Amino acid sequence: MSSTTNTSTNHTSTIGSIGTPSRRNTELALLVFAVLIPVFAYANVGLAINDKVPAGLLSYGLGLGLLAGVAHLAVRKFAPYADPLLLPLATLLNGLGLVTIWRLDQSKLLQSIHVAGGKATNQLLYTAMGIALFIVVLIFLKDHRALQRYTYISMVGAVLLLLLPLVPGLGANVYGAKIWIHVGSFTIQPGEFAKIVLAVFFAGYLMVKRDALALASRRVMGLYLPRGRDLGPIIVVWMISILILVFETDLGTSLLFFGMFIIMLYVATERTSWIVFGLLMSAAGAVGVASFEPHIQTRVQAWLNPMREYTLSRTGSNDGILHSEQAMQALWAFGSGGTLGTGWGQGHSELIRFAANSDFILATFGEELGLAGLMAILLIYGLIVERGLRTSLAARDPFGKLLAVGLSGAFALQVFVVAGGVMGLIPLTGMTMPFLAYGGSSVIANWALIGVLIRISDTARRPAPAPAANPDAEMTQVVRPS
């Protein structure tokens, strides 16, 4: 087809905000609010536990405020039209995470088993690194479309990142899941970064292939069945996620990557059949792997019958499997929180013991803030996802649209997988709650994710440049009858 034809005429509407002011002052006001809330919580924890305002209040407050301020100035300078909500929402979650980690640091029980103690300082350091990466993304990623050039490099990069934990000597097996690597004295979770890199690959790939995937299909029983060769990539991604599941025994990461691919595939092609396929394939994969992988079986058992696991872990069992009381303790934490919670510092979520401040941090929120607080936290996550999807709607280029959908979809899936696991809706997986949980990789990677979303939203919300003057502006010559 000739380059002069424009076949996208069935997209008959465009959506744009009226006027699109930059809204940087709104962001600043919300940011101040988002820093003050964790400071309030921090003081509250100190008053509840030690009966006095904690000594570190000023330094923590200033530290968080300074980080948020620097991030805000960077957005003002490098992405002036970006979405005003993403930064304050992420800052609030990060701040609340810091407070909760500090609150669990105070617990003698957790200190005695080396789960807590001084972790809040580390987390503040990780936050600083995360915000540094956020600013680096804003400075060096002038236009998100530059990422499109690295479509296949991203694929290789993501696969390498995912395989790193399997390299002997580098990978670390921590409580059954092999998703960490050792670098010096640090442990890094490459999967968190692979999430972003993989979204870049999917967006670039689907942008090119979406027409073939959407149009070349046969209709069977109301579903569009894609051609065999178009099924190739989805099978490959499925295999990769199954391999992750088998070798790294990490249900969460596997679900996250496959789910992200399905979401992006659906958005790119508008074919419901992909969702049906995706659900069937992930169900088949999960059931298949669970039938022979003992680590996954334990998780499923703990999900189906947490009380039995609790009793076994207390009385001891001789079947050689490590039983954990975490799942039941988390449910009890939610239960004792009730509607309004016990108040900051007055719950007993330290009974969860291991991973109380990382995977299970949501249980502390559930206990101390109750249903009301937990709903607010989940709404804040929902708002971040909503802003991501809105960015995608407003983006003018298909690559940006797909990338924004992929990143916010991955973020949403991660929240669902973790929150669902902790609350007992789905089997528990070894993932971290974005921004809230203790863990360097998670915080740093998620700040980078927010950075990319802010970059896309800046491009999307920037007022469109005036259209070129030619040739519409030229006068049409009039035929003169001779």
Place this chain on the structure above:
Amino acid sequence: MSELTLTVMRLGFLAVLWLFVIVAVQVIRSDLFGTRVTQRGSRREEGRRQQPAARQQAAPPQQRGQQPAAGGRQRRNAPSKLVVSEGTLTGTTVALQGQTITLGRAHDSTIVLDDDYASSRHARIYPDRDGQWIVEDLGSTNGTYLDRSRLTTPTPIPLGAPIRIGKTVIELRK
């Protein structure tokens, strides 16, 4: 610390947290009420309201886009493509799938005419309710000709009849 103070702080914190959520939702309220949905193509209809026929046909072509060629497939002699047979774009074909085709020098036209005698929004071709393709002149400077006659109203296009716009000639083929 007294029980009362802690209770007040506990409820106060929840209130502040929810206040933040509500403020955040207020900020995005503009997404719900402040957006402007521009229907491409509807702008051209303004100023052409004198013809009752044009007004009735203004809506269907956009709805048609949803169900590709639903009416067209049933007809035995329905055209399946539009071919440019003369002018700078000679040889260009566009598949007819029930969508409205706009012709003109404007960048957002389906067929962007590089023709000094064409207007920016010159004419459009769309299927009516029965799948019959109609050509309509959009108030162009030099007019649109079907065979030899200048169009004044939306007119059904016979198969193979030349539509002349400036130096460009297009026709519908099976």
